Amino acid sequence: MLSTLFTQGSEKIQYLGTCYTQDCLEALGFILQTQQNIEKAILLSNKQYHAFLIISERNTYVVRSGFKSGYMGEGPKGLASSLQLLLKHQIDIEEVNISEKLMKKVNKALILESDVKHILESKFVRPLRIHEYIYTIYKTLEYQQINDRHYPIELSYHLIDPRIFDLALKFKEEPNNAIMTAYARLEDILRHKTKTDLFSSNLLKTAFISDKHKSMYKWNVDNEEVSNAIGRLFTHIFTAYRKERAHGEINKHYKMQIREFMLINELYLLENESIPNN
Structure with missing residues (x-):
């Protein structure tokens, strides 16, 4: 249920998702379904844990670290699907390595505006690993047709x-x-x-x-x-x-x-x- 995905973090930052990969995928699908003019999508990485910072014209979203990498499982599959969803919407994605302390703040809905500013001013990961995360799971960079199930199935x-x-x-x-x-x-x-x-x-x-x-x-x-x-x-x-x-x-x-x-x-x-x- 969408009602389980939301936690009000601050007046300017909305927190979505849980520690479960599926909840985070649905949260990302909700953002893509409802937000126009997404300006930035930043993959926040700490070792094998991943979250998202999504900035649209009107809102700033943090999707918690329900995504993983480095092994074969639901977490890495969810990460690959989430990246494909963003690419499907023609959104450029960058990756930033963050500290374990900052990742904990992400998951506890404690991110401050100064943290967002720090992330936006950080160096992006090079070489780019976005496509590698996808290819490791699906062995192709083509969009998986099944990822449409991550959008909310609701009447408009x-x-x-x-x-x-x-x-x-x-x-x-x-x-x-x-x-x-x-x-x-x-x-x-x-x-x-x-x-x-x-x-x-x-x-x-x-x-x-x-x-x-x-x-x-x-x-x-x-x-x-x-x-x-x-x-x-x-x-x-x-x-x-x-x-x-x-x-x-x-x-x-x-x-x-x-x-x-x-x-x-x-x-x-x-x-x-x-x-x-x-």
Whole structure:
């Protein structure tokens, strides 16, 4: 849980991670997911123990020393994955050797601004060992596809349509129920909007697709053909995913459930942007 990753170190420095490698990887994934314009990523090393100092445009983060090197195990694998994540985001990484005393301050959330200043003014390790840490574990410098699991698997609340925000709040506990309720609610909205008692694809086609008969609603785009294409996309997405759930119990991976909920959310946003086809 993300709530276990945070400790408030000071007003200007935030401490993330624990002594466990996975917690530190998730902490790094959180930073990369939420922070724009990361200015510096410095690997803090003391013998075989490693932590990170991450400076973004607005925040300074310290990720504790859950990473290791010098042997084959979870700590070195985590270090290799963490470096790959940073390189994947096109962030330059430097390494600084620090004292055992300073590493203890890192892990106890006692770093001062003067310590950060000292680290930033220290000499970087040369020759560069960043790629060596990766190559030792993976025997290649190519990014490992599996490292995407270190990003937080969460809904982006700032993108959610207000009409299903309550479902988003309950999504983690009951994803299937949230998705089915979202489908049903969207149909109710469209029946009220079109003043019909139609269901499913017939309802959507009547509302948004202009073939033999003029659709009731359209989108404010360049021409009718483009609006029709949006209407068909709307109809096909709704029908394909809704029918799958109507014909049997669904047991999808949580990540796929999030993708489907965000697809439904996009339909809500498109519906809200539609205008009467006068």
